[in-house]
Amino acid sequence: MLQQLGQLPMGWLLIALVAVFGSAAFFMGRVRAERLLAGATSRMHSRPNYHGYYVAMWASVPVVIVAIAYAIFAEDLTRSQLTRELPSSFARLSPAELQSYLESVRMAAGTAASAGADRVFQAITNRYLELRGLVNTGTLALLGLLAAGGIFFAQRRLQPDFRARAFVENGMQLVLFLCAGVAIATTAGIVLSLLYESLLFFQKVSAWDFLTGTRWNAQTEAEFGALPLFFGTFMIALIAMLVAAPIGLFSAIFLSEYASPRARAWIKPILEILAGIPTVVYGFFALLVVAPGIRTAAIWFNETAIRFGLASEPILAAQPTSALAAGLVMGIMVIPFVSSLSDDVINAVPQTLRDAAYALGATKSETVKQVVVPAALPGIIAALLLAVSRAIGETMIVVMAAGKSARISMDPTSDLTTITVQIVSLMTGETGFDDPKTLSAFALGLVLFIVTLAFNVVALRVVKKYREKYD
Amino acid sequence: MTDTVRTSAPSAAAARHLKRRRARDGRFRYYGLTAIFVALGALAVLVLTIGTQAFSAATYNVVRYEVTLDPAVIAPEGANRPADISRNVEGFYGLVRDNLLKTFPEAEADRVSRRELSDFVTRLAVLPTARLVANNPELVGSTITLTAPLNDDLDLYLKGQGVRERKIRAGAVSSVQGDQDGTFLLSGTGAFEAVVAGLAAGSVDRAEDAGQPDVLLTAGVSTGRLSDIGAGSARMELLTGRAQDFAQARPAARIIVSAESERTISDRQIAWVLALREMGRVDRVPRWTLLTNSDSTYPELAGGLAAIVGSLLTMLITALVAMPIGILAAVYLEEFAPRNRLTEFIEVNINNLAAVPSIVFGLLGAALYINFLGMPRSAPLVGGLVLALMTFPVVIIASRAALKAVPPSVRSGALAVGASQMQTVFHHVVPLAAPGILTGAILGMARALGETAPLLLIGMVAFVGDVPRSPADESTVMPVLIFSWSNNAERAWEPLTSAMIIILLAFLLVMNGLVVFLRRKYERRW
Numbered sequence: 002m003l004q005q006l007g008q009l010p011m012g013w014l015l016i017a018l019v020a021v022f023g024s025a026a027f028f029m030g031r032v033r034a035e036r037l038l039a040g041a042t043s044r045m046h047s048r049p050n051y052h053g054y055y056v057a058m059w060a061s062v063p064v065v066i067v068a069i070a071y072a073i074f075a076e077d078l079t080r081s082q083l084t085r086e087l088p089s090s091f092a093r094l095s096p097a098e099l100q101s102y103l104e105s106v107r108m109a110a111g112t113a114a115s116a117g118a119d120r121v122f123q124a125i126t127n128r129y130l131e132l133r134g135l136v137n138t139g140t141l142a143l144l145g146l147l148a149a150g151g152i153f154f155a156q157r158r159l160q161p162d163f164r165a166r167a168f169v170e171n172g173m174q175l176v177l178f179l180c181a182g183v184a185i186a187t188t189a190g191i192v193l194s195l196l197y198e199s200l201l202f203f204q205k206v207s208a209w210d211f212l213t214g215t216r217w218n219a220q221t222e223a224e225f226g227a228l229p230l231f232f233g234t235f236m237i238a239l240i241a242m243l244v245a246a247p248i249g250l251f252s253a254i255f256l257s258e259y260a261s262p263r264a265r266a267w268i269k270p271i272l273e274i275l276a277g278i279p280t281v282v283y284g285f286f287a288l289l290v291v292a293p294g295i296r297t298a299a300i301w302f303n304e305t306a307i308r309f310g311l312a313s314e315p316i317l318a319a320q321p322t323s324a325l326a327a328g329l330v331m332g333i334m335v336i337p338f339v340s341s342l343s344d345d346v347i348n349a350v351p352q353t354l355r356d357a358a359y360a361l362g363a364t365k366s367e368t369v370k371q372v373v374v375p376a377a378l379p380g381i382i383a384a385l386l387l388a389v390s391r392a393i394g395e396t397m398i399v400v401m402a403a404g405k406s407a408r409i410s411m412d413p414t415s416d417l418t419t420i421t422v423q424i425v426s427l428m429t430g431e432t433g434f435d436d437p438k439t440l441s442a443f444a445l446g447l448v449l450f451i452v453t454l455a456f457n458v459v460a461l462r463v464v465k466k467y468r469e470k471y472d
Numbered sequence: 473m474t475d476t477v478r479t480s481a482p483s484a485a486a487a488r489h490l491k492r493r494r495a496r497d498g499r500f501r502y503y504g505l506t507a508i509f510v511a512l513g514a515l516a517v518l519v520l521t522i523g524t525q526a527f528s529a530a531t532y533n534v535v536r537y538e539v540t541l542d543p544a545v546i547a548p549e550g551a552n553r554p555a556d557i558s559r560n561v562e563g564f565y566g567l568v569r570d571n572l573l574k575t576f577p578e579a580e581a582d583r584v585s586r587r588e589l590s591d592f593v594t595r596l597a598v599l600p601t602a603r604l605v606a607n608n609p610e611l612v613g614s615t616i617t618l619t620a621p622l623n624d625d626l627d628l629y630l631k632g633q634g635v636r637e638r639k640i641r642a643g644a645v646s647s648v649q650g651d652q653d654g655t656f657l658l659s660g661t662g663a664f665e666a667v668v669a670g671l672a673a674g675s676v677d678r679a680e681d682a683g684q685p686d687v688l689l690t691a692g693v694s695t696g697r698l699s700d701i702g703a704g705s706a707r708m709e710l711l712t713g714r715a716q717d718f719a720q721a722r723p724a725a726r727i728i729v730s731a732e733s734e735r736t737i738s739d740r741q742i743a744w745v746l747a748l749r750e751m752g753r754v755d756r757v758p759r760w761t762l763l764t765n766s767d768s769t770y771p772e773l774a775g776g777l778a779a780i781v782g783s784l785l786t787m788l789i790t791a792l793v794a795m796p797i798g799i800l801a802a803v804y805l806e807e808f809a810p811r812n813r814l815t816e817f818i819e820v821n822i823n824n825l826a827a828v829p830s831i832v833f834g835l836l837g838a839a840l841y842i843n844f845l846g847m848p849r850s851a852p853l854v855g856g857l858v859l860a861l862m863t864f865p866v867v868i869i870a871s872r873a874a875l876k877a878v879p880p881s882v883r884s885g886a887l888a889v890g891a892s893q894m895q896t897v898f899h900h901v902v903p904l905a906a907p908g909i910l911t912g913a914i915l916g917m918a919r920a921l922g923e924t925a926p927l928l929l930i931g932m933v934a935f936v937g938d939v940p941r942s943p944a945d946e947s948t949v950m951p952v953l954i955f956s957w958s959n960n961a962e963r964a965w966e967p968l969t970s971a972m973i974i975i976l977l978a979f980l981l982v983m984n985g986l987v988v989f990l991r992r993k994y995e996r997r998w
Contacts, residue, residue: 073845076846166892170892170893170894174808174894176800177800177801177803177804177808178804178808180797180801180804181800181801181804181805181809182818183801183864184801184818184822184825184864184865185817185818187821187825187836187861188821188824190836190840191828191832191835191836194835194836194839194844195832195835195836195839197839198839248507249507250507251503251504251506251507252504252507252508252511254504255501255504255507255508256508258504259501259505268508268512271512271515272508272511272512274515275511275514275515277918277980277984278518278922278977279921279922279923279924279951279976279980280925281922281924281951281952281954281955281958282518282522282922282973282976282977283518284955284958285522285954285969285973286521286522289522289525289958289966290521333511333514333515333518336511336514340511364493364494364496364497365497365500365501366496366497366500366501367493367497369500370500387827390829393829394828394829394831394832395829396829396830396831396924396925397925397951400925400955401955401958421829421831421925424831424834424835424929425831425925425928428834428835428838429928429931429933434839434843442835443835443839446831446835449829449831450832453827453828453829454824454827454828457824457827458824
């Protein structure tokens with residue numbers, strides 16, 4: 002009996018229970034309020050629906066809290082009790098081994114197909130199910146009790162002059178506030194998880210060695226000098242910006258100063274398609290077309306240089322994946338970030354400034370170069386900074402096209418690795434969370450987070466501080 | 473006072489200066505134009521390369537096999553329940569292999585050629601037929617046409633992508649003479665002149681170390697390999713069919729540039745697949761399996777169904793979490809929040825979250841959901857929650873803009889007739905802002921649909937052969953499938969990956985089209 006209870010689909014059941022209790026309570030409250038309305042001599046403060054909502058709140062909020070608590074603690078509770086009851090022979094298992102054993106017990110219990118396993122395992126699985134059933138029954142009983150109590154309590158408070166609406170609206174405002182608070186919680190979650198795992202990492206490897214070491218060999222867990230990764234990230238972002246900054250800026254200037262409204266209405270959305278294409282598509286493009294093309298070009302360059310006696314051995318590395326390929330494609334991806342933000346700020350420059358320049362006899366390009374761009378400069382710089390931050394944090398293009406060897410090389414045709422590439426390759430293996438390999442990924446993530454955050458903050462500051470106000 | 477009007481022309485120096493300035497002006501304009509063309513050109517190249525690749529993967533070659541469903545093979549005594557039949561891959565595969573061996577008896581000669589012939593079909597390709605027979609047991613004993621996709625390398629060869637070859641029509645062969653060593657001497661006046669010329673032309677642009685190119689000669693269903701090629705005669709080693717077919721025929725010669733050892737398919741396989749095509753047993757059909765099959769290690773069987781379902785489940789979770797939270801948070805910030813430090817802090821947080829690299833959210837998901845809360849790896853549930861954290865700042869920003877666009881007169885009007893602030897917002901402001909909120913939410917979801925990096929970190933990159941049935945099952949998503957396919961070495965994965973990209977882009981296009989439609993239909997200026 003208990004074993005069957007242990008296999009209840011609690012997730013769905015809890016959701017259903019919340020819905021059932023909530024709607025039942027709502028109707029009970031509403032009916033009661035309508036009855037009050039019928040017999041009341043004075044007018045009610047709130048409409049019957051609000052009384053219904055009020056009762057429903059009292060019924061469902063405790064249920065939701067218990068459900069969340071169940072989701073978090075039920076498994077741990079069952080496991081800790083089960084561990085206490087395990088035969089003494091299990092005492093020599095390490096905590097990790099014990100956890101994986103319990104995990105297999107849970108899996109077997111979920112499928113109810115432990116046939117063929119040894120008898121100890123079967124007995125433990127059955128006991129697990131019994132304990133789980135106990136927890137489930139307890140939770141359900143508690144839920145029923147709380148919901149019934151809530152309904153009873155709330156029903157008794159309903160009076161014609163009861164200010165149900167005020168209560169409900171305060172409750173809703175709290176919910177709204179909590180939703181907004183998720184933003185803080187997420188940021189806190191990011192900062193805390195990155196910091197926590199990084200601190201664990203820095204207990205094993207010193208932060209100084211991590212930030213200044215020049216040898217990165219995390220897969221063998223030997224060397225954690227992240228400087229080559231910083232270099233690779235910087236190099237590829239630099240190449241990307243060398244592509245994106247001129248193209249994006251000139252596009253923006255052309256669109257806002259030269260293009261006809263019709264051309265602008267067509268070109269601008271098409272440019273923004275570039276921002277909507279998933280980065281994995283860019284990565285595939287880089288891998289399929291750009292990287293082989295660059296390799297061929299580099300080999301041709303090497304051969305030509307040797308043929309004309311300019312060099313005795315190949316100058317360029319000409320590797321199948323290269324920083325240049327990743328950087329070029331990333332540059333294309335970043336173009337719309339530069340162009341549409343710059344376009345906005347250039348458009349915000351008032352027409353009177355341009356008219357004044359024309360009146361002095363300036364040509365259009367002189368007006369753009371000497372009046373419009375300087376006036377829009379803070380916004381343009383902010384756009385460039387945001388684009389750099391985007392390029393630094395970009396993952397898929399570099400994972401697919403930049404390579405994996407951590408080295409410091411000025412040759413753009415050699416393969417370089419970046420922070421994001423290493424995070425992906427460290428986190429996709431089957432390693433535990435106490436491994437320095439995994440932990441180093443969090444340390445890299447922390448660096449990435451801080452750097453991109455700094456770029457964003459500086460960009461916002463630049464806009465705020467140096468923006469000219471023209472009205 | 474006298475007005476002095478300068479009537480004389482500007483000095484020569486000034487004129488030159490003006491000309492230079494005008495030229496500079498023109499150049500500047502062209503810089504802008506060039507920038508636009510470079511950006512649009514890059515987009516065009518990207519779409520065209522992926523589009524053409526995907527186009528070639530939209531169809532594939534299947535081979536038809538007439539097989540008799542011998543009960544002794546596919547439903548032997550003791551294993552003839554439908555469940556057994558549907559799992560009897562070995563039996564059905566045996567039927568197909570026997571059929572191939574019957575068609576090409578010369579493959580019986582040695583183990584190597586037997587294996588080369590069995591490579592035409594992968595074992596699992598007969599699974600749909602096995603299931604069909606299991607569901608219709610009356611078929612057992614009858615003769616059916618079994619259709620199975622051709623091996624991916626041969627498929628590419630028939631599409632003209634796998635192997636570089638040049639086709640040359642040879643002259644008429646007048647006589648075929650058998651020799652003691654099993655080869656044949658073909659002769660005819662000037663029959664091989666074109667072939668010799670083709671070989672000579674080809675040797676110029678070939679690297680020195682590429683070895684001798686193979687020359688195959690095909691007449692009808694028969695194919696042989698040529699050697700000692702002269703203008704009027706050549707020696708032929710028969711690969712399949714009959715030597716008589718070449719007599720009085722004008723066979724087609726194929727000069728295959730790369731040597732046999734450097735190819736994934738052998739000369740014999742080429743000969744057989746050409747013969748199958750000549751027999752009319754090869755059809756090029758639309759590859760619906762791309763949408764109906766799940767991932768496989770064989771490109772000809774692989775499809776994206778599991779990933780598409782995984783993506784939909786993930787998006788469902790993302791939508792269920794990110795949209796309510798995002799919209800309610802936007803309502804709070806725009807309509808209720810007092811102007812204080814806390815509100816400002818929340819706003820700063822939202823703006824920063826929208827700019828945090830996506831991979832950081834993956835790290836958060838791995839640490840929080842998987843390590844701390846012990847949720848399952850690779851599940852759409854976790855993926856959806858991670859993407860929800862990424863998406864809800866976008867939803868908030870878009871929803872706030874939509875709420876802001878609702879004029880204050882609407883609020884004042886509602887408040888004036890006695891509505892509470894909550895009633896004003898939820899009965900009047902939010903419904904009016906709903907189209908804007910919805911478009912913002914869809915755009916956020918579209919971004920989440922294309923996201924790859926954070927999902928790699930929570931283990932959604934694992935090979936998943938089954939369609940997930942609930943958000944807690946192991947699963948993958950479309951962009952991650954694209955990533956894993958692009959890592960595969962075989963050449964056939966490239967067009968497949970492109971096709972999958974087109975499917976993903978189609979989903980994104982639909983979502984963006986929906987946004988444009990909603991905007992057109994509901995946009996109102998106040």
